[in-house]
Amino acid sequence: MLSQNKHDDPDDAALRCRHCCIRIDGLTVRLAGTLILDSVDLHVHCGEVLAIVGPNGAGKTTLLRAILGEVPYRGSMSSLIGGIERRRPRIGYVPQKLQFDLDSPLSVADLVVAAVSHRPVWLGISRRRREQARKILGVFAADNLTERRIGELSGGELQRVLLAIAMTAKPELLLLDEPASGVDVQGLALFYQLVCDLKRRHDISVILVTHDIPGIAAYVDRLVLLNRRILAEGDPGEVLSDAQWRHAFGMDLWPAAALPGLTAGRPA
């Protein structure tokens, strides 16, 4: 009961963290003798969107791949959801559009059913499964895409399909890899809106990796500047108003209007 009371205090981040969060401690990745990530600590609270920004080659994608367990790492990872601690959170992953083979003879229904069921899709998709796929896609306004080939989708459409698939895993942690790449401005705004709705309704943690700092500033709760190790961390406004960091990331060249979320305070 005591911890519950303290949890209500928004300033007590440490205790809040003890109640519900994803923790990454001392994550170090060395690939072929090169140090890619150097003891990175990240605590993501439930219902929080954390953006990781940094120059090319800063290790952003490697960080995602380490969280997915794709590359070997040193350090620890744990999730604490509803008081239950686990070594690895349930993860939903939304890859970036540019990694897709757009000539692939693969329909949206194929992709969804292949992800959520064991019945082989090369034998064809039953009416029931097709209906199920439509329902999964419908949550993200993508049910009209079911019969399309994935190569025919726009960047925003593909992203909504991938988000729908990621959410079927009932993730505790949602990873978004460069959501801005290959997506137009309107599609991106809709996508970020959907992600913010998700975090509110399902209380999930979101880590996104991006170059698009002006685009995300309005939607994220915390910003981490990464270049092999964490250089700065905090409220987007605080981090980016630091002249040194703005200079390091070439942002001193941007007009202030390009950073609406920073100058006008954080929207609800």
Place this chain on the structure above:
Amino acid sequence: MIDTWYKLVDALLPFDWAHYVFMKNALLAVFVVTPVYAVLGTMVVSNRMAFFTDVLGHSALAGIAIGVICGIHDPTWPMIGMAVILAVLVNVFKGWTRASMDTTLGVFLAFMVALGVTLLSRQGGFVKYTRYLIGDVLAVTPSEIAWLAFISLAVLAYWCLAGNALILTSVNRSLARSRRIRVFLLETSFTVLLAVVVMLSIRLVGVLIINSLLVLPAAASRNFARDTRAYTSWAVIFSMVSGVAGLVMSYYWGTASGATIVLFLVGCYVASAAAAHIVKDQRQGRAG
């Protein structure tokens, strides 16, 4: 079992060519292996592994050579052993580096071919191994067909169990990983299965031809298929029709069966590419 097949052919196919036992055997072998090539080929093409399967086919030369040196009469086992080692090695290498595998595979290809030819050409004896280069489906024996049928069933079972996981992995490895698919295990088991099928096929179709039989049906199907079922089933249709047509025509033309089958597959590819192009033009014409 094989007698039932002979009787069936006699009853259904009253043609010149179907009269001979070697043609009956070859026809059965074609029926058994062509769907397997097509199915495996869909994943080879989707994963851009065409060069890898070519290297795999050529590693047969090294396998044969090692078999000969060790005094093993039937080189099938050393060939399979060599190819499986190669398949696992390539997968391990792929995990180490994110860079393109092209050059690494080129080195493997050079090594496998050079090792095989060097060892087999001792005392100028390479000529007697040239049959492995183009293969001879007409020389297939009922027991070899039984082996092929067994591995075909294994591929079918594997495809039922792992088909969806293979699709997700070919779409995006990290996405597959996030769905708790063990990507390394999956890719390694797929390439090992591929290695076994390729090696069992070398005697039938030869080192030079096997890769075409894997790649072309899927490539032809990909020209117009819009979903996975169409992709797979059209690849199987192209593969089986070309297999039978090539076998029968090679009888009349007196040519090597494997190469003749490949010519029919190339025909399928060109026809499907042209058809897809025309359909696309019409659609754009209507839209514009």
